Every structure is written in structure tokens, then in C-alpha cells.
Amino acid sequence: MPDSAAHVPVMAETALELMRVRPDGVYVDATAGAGGHAHRIAACLETGRLIALDRDPEAVAMTTSRLAAYSCVSVIQANYSVLDTVLPDAGVHAVDGILFDLGVSSMQLDNESRGFSFQSDGPLDMRMDTTTVMDAAVWLTRATREQIVQVLREYGDVGPAGRIADRIVARRDQQRLQRTSDLAAAVEEALDFVSGTPVEVRTVFQAVRMAVNEELKHLEAGLRQAKEWLAPEGRIVAISFHSGEDRVVKNTFRAWTRPQLLLKPDGRVREKRAPEMKMVTRKPVLPTSEETMRNPRSKSAKMRAVERMRSIGAP
Numbered sequence: 276m277p278d279s280a281a282h283v284p285v286m287a288e289t290a291l292e293l294m295r296v297r298p299d300g301v302y303v304d305a306t307a308g309a310g311g312h313a314h315r316i317a318a319c320l321e322t323g324r325l326i327a328l329d330r331d332p333e334a335v336a337m338t339t340s341r342l343a344a345y346s347c348v349s350v351i352q353a354n355y356s357v358l359d360t361v362l363p364d365a366g367v368h369a370v371d372g373i374l375f376d377l378g379v380s381s382m383q384l385d386n387e388s389r390g391f392s393f394q395s396d397g398p399l400d401m402r403m404d405t406t407t408v409m410d411a412a413v414w415l416t417r418a419t420r421e422q423i424v425q426v427l428r429e430y431g432d433v434g435p436a437g438r439i440a441d442r443i444v445a446r447r448d449q450q451r452l453q454r455t456s457d458l459a460a461a462v463e464e465a466l467d468f469v470s471g472t473p474v475e476v477r478t479v480f481q482a483v484r485m486a487v488n489e490e491l492k493h494l495e496a497g498l499r500q501a502k503e504w505l506a507p508e509g510r511i512v513a514i515s516f517h518s519g520e521d522r523v524v525k526n527t528f529r530a531w532t533r534p535q536l537l538l539k540p541d542g543r544v545r546e547k548r549a550p551e552m553k554m555v556t557r558k559p560v561l562p563t564s565e566e567t568m569r570n571p572r573s574k575s576a577k578m579r580a581v582e583r584m585r586s587i588g589a590p
């Protein structure tokens with residue numbers, strides 16, 4: 276198993292401060308990974324509980340062994356988009372803080388057999404949940420050229436998406452799209468006027484990964500459910516690494532923290548309800564330059580937090 280020390284938790288201290296972890300609180304780490312944030316939360320608990328989830332069985336195994344000494348921790352293999360099932364099954368009634376540390380972990384990226392990285396050759400896999408069938412090879416085989424173009428544009432902001440999709444389709448028709456090196460080669464062939472490795476290789480891998488794992492769809496569902504489980508004054512803290520992720524977090528938090536306008540059939544306002552949530556971070560919290568030097572993966576991180584108002588009851 277890869278070394279858990281390889282993944283350095285991003286903005287860990289500030290994340291715990293924003294979650295206001297109390298010794299008797301109930302917390303969810305929705306993305307346990309190597310257990311870096313989870314370990315810090317567990318160390319603050321006395322009578323409280325921590326439910327740590329990850330959809331990746333390897334991450335679950337790692338966090339389970341890392342946190343074995345903490346009886347207050349339950350580590351569960353699950354997608355955070357099914358919090359509504361996982362939390363009642365774990366006997367949880369309401370939660371004081373939920374952390375989403377999005378994207379991939381260093382262990383996933385650094386293990387070439389997982390197929391996440393363009394920097395080493397491996398199978399075209401990219402599944403976070405290795406128990407599912409839809410890996411990158413299957414996704415790229417089934418997707419139409421137009422779907423590939425859309426994913427490259429939406430998730431990778433890839434300019435020459437059409438050229439790259441053409442090469443991907445040509446390679447797959449020739450049965451030459453089995454490995455991560457084949458996908459990287461398709462991008463290089465499409466952009467053969469660029470010397471060296473085009474920057475698009477990284478963004479194409481990121482876009483395909485986001486499509487294979489349906490990351491934004493799960494994020495929307497996960498946030499929606501997380502809100503319903505928050506106790507009064509409970510908080511959601513989300514760390515994103517991609518503009519698409521941050522847009523989902525920002526827009527969701529903004530919508531929750533605005534007064535709700537209930538309309539009459541003719542479109543006039545019938546009732547203005549106070550928002551259920553308040554914004555804790557007006558602007559995203561960014562890592563310090565010291566942290567980005569120490570941990571380059573933290574460079575693109577943005578952290579946002581919201582809090583459930585005291586007057587609104589928990590579910």
C-alpha cells in the first residue's frame with residue numbers, strides 16, 4: 276500500500292478552525308484520503324465522533340489503519356453523494372461539521388497502476404472507486420466525439436478540444452488507446468506543432484478523470500445532503516482545486532445564504548424567508564506562500580465555509 280505520508284493535508288489548521296472542532300462534536304470527513312485531516316479531527320475529540328468516508332477502497336484501508344487507535348472514528352467506503360443513507364446507518368442524527376477536500380489524493384496520482392497521471396505509464400483507469408466498471412478506457416470507448424469535446428472544454432478548459440478529440444477517436448478506432456501513455460500521445464499528436472509536452476496533456480487527464488468519476492454531479496448531491504444534516508451552527512468546509520469545483524461550491528453556498536423569495540403564481544413575491552445558512556468566508560481562503568512552497572499541490576486550493584443558522588432546527 277502506498278505511504279500515507281505522501282499526501283500532505285491542505286490548509287489543515289485553518290480547515291479545523293473553520294470547522295470549530297469541539298471535543299464532544301460529531302464530524303464528517305467526506306473525503307478521508309490518507310486520513311490527514313481526519314487524523315487531526317480525531318485527535319481533538321473526547322466524547323465526539325468522526326465519520327470518515329472515501330469512495331476509494333485503498334484510501335479507506337489507509338485511513339482505517341492510520342486511525343485504528345481512535346475508537347471515536349468510523350471509516351466507511353462510500354460516495355459522499357449518499358450521505359442520506361450512510362449517516363443514518365452510522366447512527367448519526369445531526370452533524371456539527373462536514374469537510375470536503377475535493378479532487379484526487381497524492382496516493383492516487385502517484386500510483387501508476389491507478390492511471391491518473393500522464394507522467395507515468397499505466398492502464399487507462401482513473402476510477403476513484405475501483406469497484407465500479409466505468410474506467411477511463413471504457414468511458415473513452417463509449418463517448419461520442421462531441422461528448423469528448425464537451426468534457427475537454429467544460430472540465431479542462433481545453434482550447435483545441437476538437438483536434439484532440441479527433442486524435443483520441445482515431446486512436447481508439449485503431450485499438451491504440453489502452454494506456455495513459457496512449458492518451459498523452461493522442462494529445463501530443465493533435466498538438467504536434469508544440470515542442471515538448473503540451474500543457475493540455477495535464478488538463479485533458481483532469482477532464483477525463485472528472486467525467487469518469489462524475490465528480491461535479493456527486494459534489495452537487497453531496498453538498499445538498501450535507502446541508503440537511505447540519506446541526507444548528509454546524510458548518511460545511513469545502514476545499515476545491517479546480518475552477519469547476521469551486522464554482523459549484525461558491526454558487527451553492529451563495530444560493531443558501533440569500534433570503535429565499537417565495538413567489539405567487541403571477542410572479543410577485545409572496546414571502547421573503549430569512550436564509551437558513553450564513554457565509555463564514557466572504558472570500559475563499561487561500562494557502563500561504565509558505566504552504567505552497569512546502570506543498571505545491573496546495574497551490575490551486577480555495578477553501579470556503581458556511582454555517583447553519585441557530586434558529587433553524589436540524590433534521
Ligand SMILES: C[S@@+](CC[C@H](N)C(=O)[O-])C[C@H]1O[C@@H](n2cnc3c(N)ncnc32)[C@H](O)[C@@H]1O
Nearest residue numbers: 284306308309310311312329330331354355376
Ligand atoms: C484530496 S483527497 C483527500 C485527502 C485527505 N483530506 C487527507 O488529508 O489525506 C480527496 C479524496 O476524496 C475522495 N473522493 C473524491 N470524490 C469522492 C466522493 N464523491 N465521495 C467520497 N470520496 C470522494 C478521493 O477518492 C480522494 O481520496
